[in-house]
Amino acid sequence: MAETRRLTLEALERLTHGVLAASGFDADHAEAIGRVINAAQRDACHSHGVYRLLGMASAVREGLARGDVAPEVIDHASAIVKVDARFGFSPLAFERGLPALIEKTRRQGIAAMAINRCFHFTALWPEVERIAAEGLVGIAMTPSHAWVAPHGGSRGLFGTNPLAFSWPRPHAEPYVFDFATSAIARGDIELHRRAGKPLEPGWAVDSAGRPTLDPQAALDGAMLSFGGHKGSALATMIELLAGPLIDDMTSLESQRFDHGRGAAPCHGELILTLDPQAFLGVSLEAAQTRAEALFAEIVAQGARLPSERRRAARRQAITEGAVEIPAALVEELEALRSGQG
Amino acid sequence: MAETRRLTLEALERLTHGVLAASGFDADHAEAIGRVINAAQRDACHSHGVYRLLGMASAVREGLARGDVAPEVIDHASAIVKVDARFGFSPLAFERGLPALIEKTRRQGIAAMAINRCFHFTALWPEVERIAAEGLVGIAMTPSHAWVAPHGGSRGLFGTNPLAFSWPRPHAEPYVFDFATSAIARGDIELHRRAGKPLEPGWAVDSAGRPTLDPQAALDGAMLSFGGHKGSALATMIELLAGPLIDDMTSLESQRFDHGRGAAPCHGELILTLDPQAFLGVSLEAAQTRAEALFAEIVAQGARLPSERRRAARRQAITEGAVEIPAALVEELEALRSGQG
Structure with a gap:
């Protein structure tokens, strides 16, 4: 276990903002990015916490991404809002x-938001949680870079293509899931390689498309979708909806756009929102009770609701007013903040 | 292999209509049901072909489902159409x-159709194919009966909860997938039982929660989701969206409603449609080219697009003008048609 440092939530916030300010992000971007990065760190989602600041800072430093452009909100159609991120990051x-998306959803019952030309480093669950806080159902998806082979294929084509969903609950935190359609995270393959550990079956194929347990062969080959041809079909759907449908890049195009710099996935994101009030009217409360019965039965069987581990980490962080972060990472971020990164 | 009988497509249509007419279905329902049942049979989707007529006929005979009620179309909100099937079957x-759904989608960019109180026996791909024929993207989902245990659980709670998706292609048949979020379709377990064939590992548990290869034990126990906790999360999403959100039953409620008759899943269905023209405007053609590049790369890797096998069966059936159906099933249907079923 690597050495960790304990940061109060206030210190975490200061560190995040300091790094972003020193890296060329304006106050609006720093606020928006800080909210999701710190939420992930607080929820012990280390892969989407302050670690991501390193990639964000370097993407701006290298002139790939912009930290100081105002996103342009476009009222595109009755039920569609488009946001041109202008090569800034997704949170702002x-x-x-969001306000236009919420307004359209309440008025029409269902609406869509397409975010274009955004660099995407953050988890999707903070977004669908935010949507659930408005009493709306949220579905969010993005492509990434072409690391995942289609089922039966041999080369990277799909991204890890996460899908997130939220269902608002009147007296509880929303039901939320957020999963990659790849069998495993890219970083986990790298960790196995470093540790000299074999992969698990179903994670990857080598460059000839043969199943492999060898991490290096997997990195030279391609990752696989979760759930065989079904996960592969879902990944395809996400490529199409959060790519061509919204006039933005597929994972393969996004990877080519990166020109091998291995920096930042730049692409689009699609968010769908549905308003239970608009669908249900006076039946809303009965429907909520019906949904609660479903959750109660999942829990009664000893099965877990998604996000439970994350919420437990959140409660602990809030109770303690602090989080634990790998010491080496904190040092790296502190150097960035002081302009020595 | 069971003995089969060869029926011309005309004979297939006469058989289907004859069975439906003899079973109390009016002409409108028989037309709509016939279209999807015969399309499934033609595409060699045996589990959703004429075999389903047996359950449909018995549901009407037992007074559960109605074969002669006109569905009521309700203009519910700017982007929501509701259809009350009034305990008839879903195809009509x-x-x-559909016309109201298409009109709303073209006007708003995205729309939803909720079908309520319908008995659902048919595959979803004919619906999303029909939506793609209008140049729209379609997503369809339904619960069913509580046959599938949540990941980590032991009792049936979710339905097989299919998810279907279509992407219209300008010069090719649409990209279409339609899969159960259970590891296998309920109909396939039933077909294994009828054929006396063992199941594959990972498909089901018996009533004590132990893995089983015995189709009958699986039917008495619970099926499993595909893809572990991710498939289980998707199944939950489908329960919520095509259940409480549209003021209709979850799979568990639908099963209780059936009172152990093992007859017909009665519940709701949710269909989401998106209009590429509304999203893309003048960029439509470029986006279509982008999507085609994705499909081309899937095929270039030797991977299959979903529905290819089905389309090959369709081409063969149309070329030959005939399909092969198990002889025992044809006899059963002929008896139903002549009122001796």
Whole structure:
């Protein structure tokens, strides 16, 4: 276990903002990014916490991404809002488009928000949680880079293509899931390689498309979708909906756009929102009771609701007023903040 | 292999209509049901072909389902159409609601159709194919009966909860998938039982929660989701969206409603449609080219697009003008048609 450092939530916030300010992000972007990065760190989602600041800072430093552009919100159609992130990061674009998305959803019953030309480093669950806080159902998806082979294929084509969903609950935190359609995270393959550990079956194929347990062969080959041909079909759907449908790049195009810099996935994101009030009217409360019965039965069987581990970490962080972060990472971030990164 | 009988497509249509007419279905329902049942049979989707007529006929005979009620189409909100199937079967309800759904989608960019109180026996791909024929993207989902245990649980709670998706292609048949979020379709377990064939590992548990290869034990126990906790989360999403959100039953409620008759899943269905023209405007053609590049790369890797096997069966059936159906099933249907079923 690596050495960790304990940061109060206030210190965490100061660190995040300091790094972003020193890296060329304006106050609006720093606020929006800080909210989701710190929420992930607080929820012990280390892969989407302050660690991501390193990639964000370097993407701006290298002139790939912009930290100081205002996203442009476009009222595109009765039930569609578009946000042009103008090669900035996704969190501010999401926040700027959200009021119009909520308004359209309440008026029409269902609506869509397309975020274009955004660099995407953050988890999707903070977005669908935010939507659930408005009493709406949220579905969010993005492509990434072409690391995942289609079922039966041999080369990377799909991204890890996450899908997130939220269902608002009147007297509880929303039902939320957020999963990659790849069998495993890219970083986990790298960790296995470093540890000299074999992969698990179903994670990857080598460059000839043969199943492999060898991490290096997997990195030279391609990852696989979860759930065989069904996961592969879902990944395809996400490529199409959060790519061509919204006039943005597929994972393969996004990877080519990156020109091998291995920096930042730049692409689009699609968010769908549905208003239970609009669908249900006076039946809303009965429907909520019906949904609660479903959750109660899942729990009664000893099965877990998604996000439970994350919420437990959140409660602990809030109770303690602090989080634990790998010491080396904190040092790296502190150096960035002081302009020595 | 069971003995089969060769029926011309005309004979297939006469048989289907004859069975439906003899079973109390009016001409409108028989037309709509016939279209999807015969399409499934033609595409060699045996589990959703004429075999389903047996359950449909018995549901009407037992007074559970109605074969002679006109679905009521309700203009519910700017982007929501509701269809009350009034305890009839889904195909006519879908057809009756479709024009309003298409009109709303073209006007708003995205729309939803909720079909309520419908008995659902048919595959979803004919519906999303029909939506793609209008140049729209379609997503369809339904619960069913509580046959599938949540990941980590031991009792049936979710239905097989299919998810279907279509993407219209300008010069090719649409990209279409339609899969159960259970590891296998309920109909396939039933077909294994009828054929006396063992199940594959990972499909089901018996009533004590132990893995089983025995189709009858699986039917008495619970099926499993595909893809572990991710498939289980998807199944939950479908329960919520095509259940409480549209003021209709979850799979568990639908099963209780059936009172152990093992007859017909009665519940709701949710269909989401998106209009690429509304999203893309003048960029439509470029986006279509982008999507085609994705499909081309899937095929270039030797991977299959979903529905290819089905389309090959369709081409063969149309070329030959005939299909092969198990002889025992044809006899059963002929007896139903002549009122001796």
